[in-house]
Each structure stands twice: as structure tokens, then as C-alpha cells.
Amino acid sequence: MANFVSPPIAAGLGGGASALALYGETWWQRRQERAHADTAWESAVLAGPAAIAGSRFAAHAGSVLYALNPDQRVVPFSPLRRPDLLSIVDWCLGPSEKRLWQVTGGAGSGKTRLLIEAVQQLAGKNFECGWVRHGQAATAAEAAITRPGRVLLVIDDVDASPRQQDDLTGMLSTLARAPAGQVKVVLSGREFASWWARVRAAMDPADQAVLAPAGRTTLTRALASPADQLQQFQGAARRYARHFDRPVPAAALTGTTTAISVAELHAAAAITAYNGLTGPVDLTTALHQLFTTEETWWLTNAAEQQPAIRLPLPVVQGAITAATLVGADSMDQAVRRLAHLPGLTISSHERRTELALWLHQLYAQRGGQWLDLHLPAYLADRYAALIVTAQPGLPAALAAAALTT
Incomplete structure (x- = not known):
């Protein structure tokens, strides 16, 4: 190259090539890091409350129970539940630094359907939402912190098993140290009285104040008289x-x-x-x-x-x-x-x-x-x-x- 261009220009071109190579290496490294972060996120959360094992509606044409699942949304969301929906959505979108919200109600009261509607609304407002896989609460919290924007994690049936509650303790410890407002969590269960105090007792006392719930939505069994x-x-x-x-x-x-x-x-x-x-x-x-x-x-x-x-x-x-x-x-x-x-x-x-x-x-x-x-x-x-x-x-x-x- 020195036979065709002056030494200063040749040196500049060589330096540019080195910088370009360094940029390419950095870009590739960041791309790999994002891919690893996406993999960690997808392994810890679902897009909805359940994972489909390869079956589709055509295979469920004769199943009435399948159609009754809340994520099928056959019946429109009731306007009578709209105040409950807005309380969760407004908390997520608002300035509150509180990280937790609780939803409670008996079986069949509509807890999962309420959360499905909340996730639908937040997804259109630049919120990344994930339903935490069973036994993956701690991993989900760690993955959520690495996401680029605001995140909502949903844990449904949180009182379904002791394993679910034990995993929650690790999640709360991670959540307490997350930047305020970045990651929010909704816990949904039939009741909180018998186990929530035990989970808090296992936490660092300083974390307990940080993780005081912003509110609780209590759903009644019936929507109408x-x-x-x-x-x-x-x-x-x-x-x-x-x-x-x-x-x-x-x-x-x-x-x-x-x-x-x-x-x-x-x-x-x-x-x-x-x-x-x-x-x-x-x-x-x-x-x-x-x-x-x-x-x-x-x-x-x-x-x-x-x-x-x-x-x-x-x-x-x-x-x-x-x-x-x-x-x-x-x-x-x-x-x-x-x-x-x-x-x-x-x-x-x-x-x-x-x-x-x-x-x-x-x-x-x-x-x-x-x-x-x-x-x-x-x-x-x-x-x-x-x-x-x-x-x-x-x-x-x-x-x-x-x-x-």
C-alpha cells in the first residue's frame, strides 16, 4: 500500500481497520450477551399462564374445559372488574417505587383472567411482561433486571405449593436490590395469611420495608347478584x-x-x-x-x-x-x-x-x-x-x- 499512498494515509487506513475490527468484536460480544440474556429470560418466564405442548385448537374442538380456560377469553372481560384492572395498570405505569402487588380471591373468582387483561394492556405501553415458570422465581428476577426497559413479572397460584413459596424468597432478595421502578411483581393466590408472614420472616429486615406491597386486589366469587x-x-x-x-x-x-x-x-x-x-x-x-x-x-x-x-x-x-x-x-x-x-x-x-x-x-x-x-x-x-x-x-x-x- 505504501507504493500507492503516502505513509501518513497508509497509517490512517491501518488504524481505521484496527478500530473497525475492534468495533466488530465489541458488537459481536454485545450481540452474544443479548442472546444469552434473552435465553435466560425465556427459560424463566412464559408469555401466558401455561405452556402449550404442541397441541392447537383443532385438537381441542371437543373440549369444553379448554374453552373455559381464562386465556381463551371467549367471554369479554367484565366492566365490573375494570376498577381492579386499572388499579394494577396504574400502579405499574405510575411513579410508585413499590415493587409488589397482591391479588387474592377464591378459585373461580377471576384472578388469572384479571392478570391476563393487565398484561395485555401493559404490553401496549412498552412494558415487557412474563409469567414466571414454576420454580423459576429467583431466576426470573435476575433475568428481569437485565432487560432494557420496564418489566412486570406475574406469579400465578403463588400459594399452590411450598416449593413455589421457597423460591419466592430468593426472588424477593434480588428484587429488593433492583433499581426502583424497573421491575414490578404481581403475586396471585387464593390466600396470603398462612404463608406470607413466613416468607417475610426469612428475609433481611432491611428488605422487608422495601418490599412492602403497594396494594392488594381482593376479588369476590361472583360478579353479579x-x-x-x-x-x-x-x-x-x-x-x-x-x-x-x-x-x-x-x-x-x-x-x-x-x-x-x-x-x-x-x-x-x-x-x-x-x-x-x-x-x-x-x-x-x-x-x-x-x-x-x-x-x-x-x-x-x-x-x-x-x-x-x-x-x-x-x-x-x-x-x-x-x-x-x-x-x-x-x-x-x-x-x-x-x-x-x-x-x-x-x-x-x-x-x-x-x-x-x-x-x-x-x-x-x-x-x-x-x-x-x-x-x-x-x-x-x-x-x-x-x-x-x-x-x-x-x-x-x-x-x-x-x-x-
């Missing part, structure tokens, strides 16, 4: 009729002298639309039809997806109940736990493996776990209670399964 439930039931039935591509049923909910939960009302409306019920619809009868219809779909789906299973209905009922109440962290653990259930104690390892794989693909899994069926909590609890009552040997089997690692 008994007099208004007929209108809400008929509106929900129209929505589910459209969802299932059915005619709008001419039906009315009867036999409810007290306000019923949102989950009960929507369940009755969904099965009314799906089965084309007409005239007076009794809540107890509607729920019975809902569970019977879902059981029929399970057997049909199992025959299509895993023909080798071919189990009688009582065994399938027990397996669904175990998947809902006990769950599993892996396929191998699920296979070992299924071995405790009536009708499966002497079954082959291969058959239990096929059953575990079928349960894994049947519904989405809550919190990204390997097996924890994502179903409306109130309805899942009610169904499990019915099956446990009907099968006397099942409670002991479930207890043994839960102790199997």
Missing part, C-alpha cells in the same frame, strides 16, 4: 355458542338463589351452548353434563392420539385427577407416579409411558411444568372431589404418588 345472573348467563351462552359454532340456545339458568362464581356461571353457559340445552338449566345438572361431555372427549382423544392406552373410564378419571392434583416434573416421574393409581399398579412401564405422554399433550401445562394440567381451577377442584369420593382407594394412591420422586 342473583337477579342479574340471568342476563350474564345468556350473554356468556351467546359467546360460547359462537365459539363452538352452535345455534344460540334458548335457555335460562335456574335454581340459584344465591350469587354463584364466575367460573360456575361460565361453565353452565358453555355446556348449555355446546350441548344445545334449552329451557331451564339447573347449575348442578349443567356441571354434571360438562364433566360427562369432557370424559367422552378424553376417551375419543386417547383413541386417536394413543390407541395403545385403551383404559376404562375409571382409570382415566384417576389419571386426570392425579395429573391435576399431583402433577410431575418429568415424564419419568409421571410414569412412576401413575404406577400407584388403581388399575395401573400392575400395568407395564410402556403402557404407563404412553398414558403419561397422552396426559402431557391433552391440555397446556400450568407454569410450564411437564405435567400440571391447565384447567379452570374451580372446575378442576370440583371434578377431583367427585372422583376421589367415587373411588375409595384413590386418596391413598394420590398421597403415595405425591411422595414419589
